[in-house]
Amino acid sequence: MESSDDLLTWIILAAIFAGTAALYGWLFWRQTRAFYRAMIRLRDRIDRSKRW
Structure with a gap:
């Protein structure tokens, strides 16, 4: 019984x-x-401002 409790503890951990x-990787x-x-938006805005 104690062995299965240890295994369950490791599985839960x-x-x-x-x-x-997974949560931190996704974030x-x-x-x-x-x-x-x-x-990219900043680069596009800078490119548009140089045309004037």
């Missing part, structure tokens, strides 16, 4: 760790995409 890692990916979109 692994699930918590994997879920947290990082989303913010990186938003940053690059903002940089």
